[in-house]
Amino acid sequence: MLDQDAGTTRDILLAARDLSKSFGAVRVLHGVSLDVHRGEVLGILGPNGAGKTTLFNIISGDIHASAGEIRLGGVALRGEPPFRRCQMGIGRTYQIPRPYSGMTTFENLLVASAFGGGRSERDSYAFCAGVLRDCKLADKANLRAGGLTLLDRKRLELARALASDPQLLLLDEIAGGLTDEESAALVGLVRRIRDRGVTIIWIEHVLHALMAVADRLMVLNFGEKIAEGAPQTVIADPEVKRVYMGIEA
Numbered sequence: 419m420l421d422q423d424a425g426t427t428r429d430i431l432l433a434a435r436d437l438s439k440s441f442g443a444v445r446v447l448h449g450v451s452l453d454v455h456r457g458e459v460l461g462i463l464g465p466n467g468a469g470k471t472t473l474f475n476i477i478s479g480d481i482h483a484s485a486g487e488i489r490l491g492g493v494a495l496r497g498e499p500p501f502r503r504c505q506m507g508i509g510r511t512y513q514i515p516r517p518y519s520g521m522t523t524f525e526n527l528l529v530a531s532a533f534g535g536g537r538s539e540r541d542s543y544a545f546c547a548g549v550l551r552d553c554k555l556a557d558k559a560n561l562r563a564g565g566l567t568l569l570d571r572k573r574l575e576l577a578r579a580l581a582s583d584p585q586l587l588l589l590d591e592i593a594g595g596l597t598d599e600e601s602a603a604l605v606g607l608v609r610r611i612r613d614r615g616v617t618i619i620w621i622e623h624v625l626h627a628l629m630a631v632a633d634r635l636m637v638l639n640f641g642e643k644i645a646e647g648a649p650q651t652v653i654a655d656p657e658v659k660r661v662y663m664g665i666e667a
């Protein structure tokens with residue numbers, strides 16, 4: 419699927435149209451549309467409860483939208499369960515890490531590589547060893563995932579998503595609680611992942627981390643998109659300042 423963008427034709431990997439979601443009488447997402455171009459990093463900002471994770475849950479198939487449609491590489495995702503979407507190339511992290519606690523770190527990656535990435539067991543070993551190194555988990559390979567520290571469980575979330583070989587990677591608040599040094603290392607890793615050709619959508623409250631790598635930003639508030647565009651333009655927007663940063667113009 420192609421679109422015209424300021425005179426250039428760019429390839430759209432994910433196209434979402436008019437997504438809405440209500441839980442009972444509570445409307446948490448309303449008419450949200452977005453296009454994500456291959457190879458870009460789209461950052462998503464918004465106050466708590468704005469509907470950011472709900473948007474990810476709809477894209478990954480964890481929940482169904484009340485209305486709207488999503489296409490990945492032009493293919494409609496309607497009705498596809500999460501495991502199929504993973505096999506189609508959508509990898510994600512969860513805000514609260516969800517490892518297989520009784521398995522080792524390495525075994526967690528092998529499962530993702532074999533069942534999500536479709537690799538043979540033999541190929542998975544070398545591939546997952548590389549992912550472990552990238553995510554600074556090599557020395558934790560044989561530890562039970564349930565016994566890892568929160569920081570390492572967050573690293574494992576990212577590593578598992580990478581092991582499934584995504585073309586689209588959804589990152590949900592992976593920088594929270596990191597030191598400045600750890601945050602800078604994470605930004606470096608996200609850049610390297612992008613440079614390998616993976617398209618990324620990153621929900622993050624740690625603004626400086628997001629600003630360091632995002633090509634575009636989108637802002638949600640009360641389930642609606644209130645801004646989208648170049649990062650510097652978006653964060654200078656008076657409405658975004660008011661809603662997200664509590665700054666009145």
Ligand SMILES: Nc1ncnc2c1ncn2[C@@H]1O[C@H](COP(=O)(O)OP(=O)(O)OP(=O)(O)O)[C@@H](O)[C@H]1O
Nearest residue numbers: 441444446464465466467468469470471472473513
């Ligand atoms: N399964 C659910 N049932 C009922 N309400 C839900 C459910 N999931 C989310 N919500 C509500 O939907 C709204 C949006 O939640 P969501 O987690 O998408 O927000 P968010 O922007 O990701 O917030 P945060 O930055 O705090 O993670 C919230 O009011 C939340 O309580």
